[in-house]
Amino acid sequence: KKHQGELKFAQQVVKELMSKKYSSFNYPFLEPVDPVALNCPTYFDYVKEPMDLGTVSRKLNNWEYETADQAEADIRLVFKNCYAFNPDGTIVNMMGHRLEDVFNTRWVD
Ligand SMILES: Cc1ccc(Nc2c(-c3ccc(O)cc3)nc3c(C)cccn23)cc1
Numbered sequence: 460k461k462h463q464g465e466l467k468f469a470q471q472v473v474k475e476l477m478s479k480k481y482s483s484f485n486y487p488f489l490e491p492v493d494p495v496a497l498n499c500p501t502y503f504d505y506v507k508e509p510m511d512l513g514t515v516s517r518k519l520n521n522w523e524y525e526t527a528d529q530a531e532a533d534i535r536l537v538f539k540n541c542y543a544f545n546p547d548g549t550i551v552n553m554m555g556h557r558l559e560d561v562f563n564t565r566w567v568d
Contacts (some may be wrong), residue, residue: 465527470519472565473534476558477512484554488512488537492544505544510536534562 475481477489490513494502503509515533524530541555 462526466519466522466524466530469524469527469530470516472562473512473516473519473530475565476534476562477516481558481561484557485512487551487554488541488558492540499544502544506540508536508540510540512537531566531568534566538562 476485478485488511491509491511492499492502492506494500510533512534515530515537518524518533519530524533538555538559542552545552545555
């Protein structure tokens, strides 16, 4: 009960990160990375715990998180995985940093 308000806030932030407003740089993070579709067979050598914003949104809607901190950890895992696989200077790495900047401005602890 006591965490419901903060989980509603987390849902609202994830909805915004996934919105058309940021469609030019959020699309690599909306669904699970498909190493076959993207032709990146080494993906699971770099990323041991895949995570994406669509999965976070589903988990929020299914009340799979008890606290907003747990949702925040999954959201930050999306960016951590992005930087682990997409080196500095690559387009997708820069897209991750742009979306992370939006997240950091919206997420108030
Ligand atoms: C050969 C190769 C190299 C880089 C990539 N990165 C990448 C990723 C990605 C996102 C998050 C993540 O944690 C890892 C990868 N998403 C994409 C998309 C949507 C299009 C093109 C490249 N993309 C894909 C294939």
